[in-house]
Each structure stands twice: as structure tokens, then as C-alpha cells.
Amino acid sequence: MLQNRCDVHTHTLYSRHAYSTVRENVLAAREAGLELLGVTDHFSDMLFPNTDLTRGSLRDYQHFINMRVWPRTWEGIRLLHGAEADIRTLDGRLFGQGIEVAEDITGRSLSAAATLYDRVVAGCDYVIASVHYKEFAAGASLAQTTQMYLGALAQPKVLVLGHTGRAGVPFDVDEVVGEAARRHKLIEINEHSLEISRRDGRTWTSCSKIAEKCAELGCQIVVNTDAHICPSIGRTPNALEMLERIHFPQELVATRSAEAFLSAMATTGLEVPGF
Numbered sequence: 001m002l003q004n005r006c007d008v009h010t011h012t013l014y015s016r017h018a019y020s021t022v023r024e025n026v027l028a029a030r031e032a033g034l035e036l037l038g039v040t041d042h043f044s045d046m047l048f049p050n051t052d053l054t055r056g057s058l059r060d061y062q063h064f065i066n067m068r069v070w071p072r073t074w075e076g077i078r079l080l081h082g083a084e085a086d087i088r089t090l091d092g093r094l095f096g097q098g099i100e101v102a103e104d105i106t107g108r109s110l111s112a113a114a115t116l117y118d119r120v121v122a123g124c125d126y127v128i129a130s131v132h133y134k135e136f137a138a139g140a141s142l143a144q145t146t147q148m149y150l151g152a153l154a155q156p157k158v159l160v161l162g163h164t165g166r167a168g169v170p171f172d173v174d175e176v177v178g179e180a181a182r183r184h185k186l187i188e189i190n191e192h193s194l195e196i197s198r199r200d201g202r203t204w205t206s207c208s209k210i211a212e213k214c215a216e217l218g219c220q221i222v223v224n225t226d227a228h229i230c231p232s233i234g235r236t237p238n239a240l241e242m243l244e245r246i247h248f249p250q251e252l253v254a255t256r257s258a259e260a261f262l263s264a265m266a267t268t269g270l271e272v273p274g275f
């Protein structure tokens, strides 16, 4: 039986279509026997569609700038600060990278201008890059959509590519998994994708093919719930069933222990917090 002791893609009330607090998720993580929880709310204008895409304030996104107040170890669970940022262009730029921020959360002018992305990820230990809006990729060639994921992988704070098997944007799996392996970055196997595909089957096949390629090319994966409510935290029966069917090697599961995940973070140059 494959071990999985971290859940590093989870949502809280901040994500608007998710329903639990950080503490509820922490307690659920403890109950599920996890060692480490990563909270990765949506960093996307899906939450605030009136976001000005050129010049903005931090107000709607202030959740991300004060995560330092969370206990690093809470109820025995190590807690990481993350964000699930939308991939928004074919060169792999992320939401907020084109938005200049000149005001703080009270509306006062900031002394130094920066992008919304930079302000937000400064408070994050790592970023998951995922496609939710795929209109920008309509009509794109496979070479272009592959470049999109390669561009996202090249971003320093991006540690994980999120739910690539269900994003609905086809890409060259060999190239993207190969590049992730070279950069020691992580490909997500997402429980929610597999749960959905109990009904359609197609997503299951595409997730399984991605996992097989990771095993072949020695790319580490993360097995996450993408929980939007606390009872889902740490529960990945479908993902583990799929991985066991293909005899996925335990040593390539970066979420097998807190130590393994933190060492994967460190290998990519990300700072590992003290707990």
C-alpha cells in the first residue's frame, strides 16, 4: 500500500466555493494521520471578477499577505503557506504578473511598485500552477500548450503543476514531465480529478498516462486532495488505487512524508520554513 502523509493542495473559505477554515483543515489533517498540510487557496480573479487586470490594489488578495500569523506547527501538523495560481498565457505567465500594485490594503500608496503576483507569492512557501480558464489556449498547437507548462515550470516559486490531467488543455506529456524531472519539480496526481472520472473515465486514463510517464522518467509526484471542505482532507483512495494499478514507485511520491516533501522543496531552491 502506497504511503501518503501530506496534502499540499487544499482550499479554505477564502476560495469562496470552499467551506472550511484553516483550523478545521488542520484538525481534519490530524484526524487523517497526516504530517503536513499545505493551504493553497485560489490566486485567481475567479474569486473577484472585477479585478483590474492592469493596475490593482491588494485588498481582495490580502489573505495571502498575512499567513505568517498561522502557527507553523498546529495541532501537531506542519503547516505550509501556498497559493494555487492560474496559468494565464501560452508562455506560462501566472495570474497577477501583469497587474501593477501601487496601493496597500488601506489604499495608501506603496513606496515601491511591484506586481500583484510578487506581493502575493512573497508570503507563500510555494505555488501550484493550474489551468482553470482555458480560453487563452483555444486553437493553440500542442507545441504552444507544452510551452505554456514549460514556462510555468520555469517560474522560481512554482513547485507543482496542478491537475494537468483534467485541465482540458492537451500537451506533450513526455516533454512536460521530462522538464519537471530535470528541474526536480512536481507533477500533481489530484484525487478530485480521479473521483470525477469515476463517471467519465477519460480523465482517469489521462491521469494514469501522466503518472506512468513520471515513473518512467523519474519525476516526483504529489498526491493531493484539492479539498474544498475539511472531511476531504488527506483522503485520496482513487488516486492511490490508480497509482497502485500501475505499480507506481513509492520513492517518487514526494508527499509520502513531511521530510520527503520538504526536501523536494529545498532541492528546487525554495526556502524550507522552520517548524
Ligand SMILES: [Zn+2]
Residues within 6 Å of the ligand: 084, 130, 132, 162, 163
Ligand atoms: Zn484547481
Ligand SMILES: [Zn+2]
Residues within 6 Å of the ligand: 009, 011, 084, 226
Ligand atoms: Zn484547487
